[in-house]
Amino acid sequence: MREQILTFLEKNSKIDLQELAIMLGSSEVVIANEIAKMEEEKVICGYHTLIDWEKTSSEKITALIEVRVTPQRGQGFDSIAERIYNYPEVQSLYLISGAYDLLVILQGKTLREVSSFVSDKLSTLDSVLSTATHFILKKYKDYGTILGKQAKDERMLVTP
Amino acid sequence: MRNPLSDKVVTIKPSGIRKFFDIASEMKDVISLGVGEPDFDTPWHVRDEGIYSLEKGRTFYTSNSGLKELREEISHYLRRRYQLQYDPLHEILVTVGGSEGIDLALRAMLNPGDEVLIPEPCYVSYLPCVVLADGVPVTIELKEKNEFRLTKEELLEKITDKTKMLVLPFPNNPTGAVLRREDLEAIAEVVIEKDLFVLSDEIYSELTYGEDHVSIASLPGMWERTLTINGFSKSYAMTGWRLGYICGPQKIVEQMTKIHQFAIMCAPTTAQYAAVEALRNGDGDVAMMREAYNQRRRFLMHEFKRMGLKCFEPFGAFYVFPSIKEFGLSSDEFAMRLLEEEHVAVVPGTAFGECGEGFLRISYAYSIEALKTALARIERFIERLRAQG
Numbered sequence: 001m002r003e004q005i006l007t008f009l010e011k012n013s014k015i016d017l018q019e020l021a022i023m024l025g026s027s028e029v030v031i032a033n034e035i036a037k038m039e040e041e042k043v044i045c046g047y048h049t050l051i052d053w054e055k056t057s058s059e060k061i062t063a064l065i066e067v068r069v070t071p072q073r074g075q076g077f078d079s080i081a082e083r084i085y086n087y088p089e090v091q092s093l094y095l096i097s098g099a100y101d102l103l104v105i106l107q108g109k110t111l112r113e114v115s116s117f118v119s120d121k122l123s124t125l126d127s128v129l130s131t132a133t134h135f136i137l138k139k140y141k142d143y144g145t146i147l148g149k150q151a152k153d154e155r156m157l158v159t160p
Numbered sequence: 161m162r163n164p165l166s167d168k169v170v171t172i173k174p175s176g177i178r179k180f181f182d183i184a185s186e187m188k189d190v191i192s193l194g195v196g197e198p199d200f201d202t203p204w205h206v207r208d209e210g211i212y213s214l215e216k217g218r219t220f221y222t223s224n225s226g227l228k229e230l231r232e233e234i235s236h237y238l239r240r241r242y243q244l245q246y247d248p249l250h251e252i253l254v255t256v257g258g259s260e261g262i263d264l265a266l267r268a269m270l271n272p273g274d275e276v277l278i279p280e281p282c283y284v285s286y287l288p289c290v291v292l293a294d295g296v297p298v299t300i301e302l303k304e305k306n307e308f309r310l311t312k313e314e315l316l317e318k319i320t321d322k323t324k325m326l327v328l329p330f331p332n333n334p335t336g337a338v339l340r341r342e343d344l345e346a347i348a349e350v351v352i353e354k355d356l357f358v359l360s361d362e363i364y365s366e367l368t369y370g371e372d373h374v375s376i377a378s379l380p381g382m383w384e385r386t387l388t389i390n391g392f393s394k395s396y397a398m399t400g401w402r403l404g405y406i407c408g409p410q411k412i413v414e415q416m417t418k419i420h421q422f423a424i425m426c427a428p429t430t431a432q433y434a435a436v437e438a439l440r441n442g443d444g445d446v447a448m449m450r451e452a453y454n455q456r457r458r459f460l461m462h463e464f465k466r467m468g469l470k471c472f473e474p475f476g477a478f479y480v481f482p483s484i485k486e487f488g489l490s491s492d493e494f495a496m497r498l499l500e501e502e503h504v505a506v507v508p509g510t511a512f513g514e515c516g517e518g519f520l521r522i523s524y525a526y527s528i529e530a531l532k533t534a535l536a537r538i539e540r541f542i543e544r545l546r547a548q549g
Binding site (some may be wrong): 004019022023024025153155156157158159160 | 175181451458
């Protein structure tokens with residue numbers, strides 16, 4: 001049941017609970033309780049909105065920064081990760097397997113803002129060995145949603 | 161000039177849904193709940209495999225019976241899902257959709273005057289195909305009170321010395337009815353006793369929302385009397401690929417293969433390669449779509465109940481079959497007025513046999529949003545009818 005609820009909420013957090021209950025063959029109370037529990041347990045960490053910023057007038061630039069670091073004794077990567085994720089401009093931070101250690105997803109207003117973050121804040125951290133910055137040119141699909149494309153029902157209207 | 165036409169063909173009536181299609185096509189903001197195919201696209205990995213086969217230049221004919229690897233996958237699938245044993249070499253024929261299988265089976269098995277029992281309401285092809293194969297269609301009127309299941313008594317009542325075959329279309333289009341194991345056992349008993357054959361059209365077998373589908377050929381004594389039709393259209397959302405299959409005893413499959421060989425040659429090669437991928441790696445897609453249909457089914461049933469529209473709860477396919485008898489309109493009138501006044505297209509029950517009078521087929525192969533909009537219009541319509549008394 002939890003998994004089913006989450007599948008729906010992940011796609012549409014604004015879904016009407018009564019409707020959800022009908023579709024899952026359950027009751028509104030049960031669903032609401034389950035959601036409340038998952039919020040409490042931090043299974044559900046928040047309700048966000050997927051925005052195609054390109055369609056707005058606001059300027060935004062997203063960068064992916066690969067960071068190689070020296071893990072610290074007794075702390076592993078956690079302490080350096082904390083130092084990085086506390087910056088509000090950091091959207092996401094992942095520990096990655098492979099050629100580098102941390103992937104920082106950064107959102108800034110201008111190219112300069114991003115580059116100064118990398119040179120002034122990120123590279124100057126003691127345990128950071130190197131960084132490589134990639135700028136996102138276009139978002140085609142985000143969080144499982146294809147951006148900017150409207151699906152059209154092209155089936156014939158009536159078929160046996 | 162001489163009459164250019166075959167008398168037999170001329171007697172066949174065109175499908176009753178044509179006029180709805182014509183009118184609906186002219187309207188701008190029609191919401192249709194009249195479609196008999198999935199709203200999902202074919203899963204991407206399956207489409208990708210079709211594209212890949214084209215890239216590789218696999219644009220040749222396959223053997224008449226279909227790609228060997230596809231027949232092997234079909235054989236595995238039927239064993240794994242429905243405990244059916246079919247030898248991929250001699251007992252499986254890949255066809256152009258499930259529909260070709262219907263035609264082949266009837267043409268390969270009927271002699272002039274043989275009677276074929278067809279439970280109605282049902283899909284539109286069986287009756288004309290029986291006529292084209294020189295058989296005599298004998299319809300069995302299924303009842304709402306039995307949830308449109310075929311009972312032993314109804315079957316026995318229509319059997320004569322000339323009866324050769326029974327068409328068994330479950331899960332059913334248009335009613336959404338399913339037959340459970342005990343229903344099938346009762347039918348099988350009669351079939352064996354009366355020495356009949358069964359043409360079991362199981363194209364919706366993956367879409368059941370209670371118990372799993374049971375294939376009648378898996379019951380004792382039935383394998384040798386049954387042709388099982390299935391395909392990819394509904395379960396894998398592959399209608400446009402035109403791919404199905406028919407399985408049965410070698411003796412019959414051999415004869416069907418001859419007709420298929422001379423009339424069709426082979427099913428589309430691209431579709432066959434895609435279907436191999438669907439059977440190998442498509443279980444998750446089927447489960448996902450089944451769950452989505454089930455959610456919509458629950459939603460529709462709930463809404464009909466709220467509106468006070470009488471409807472038995474169907475457990476298969478993607479149709480509901482509500483009764484509109486309270487309004488005193490024929491199915492045709494109701495559907496036509498609903499289309500004209502509220503721009504919602506549904507199919508009148510009579511398109512699937514006379515006993516569909518008083519019912520509508522409503523498909524839930526639509527997004528919840530589309531269903532909601534359509535239901536709001538239907539509700540407005542029936543409230544107006546009720547107010548008019």
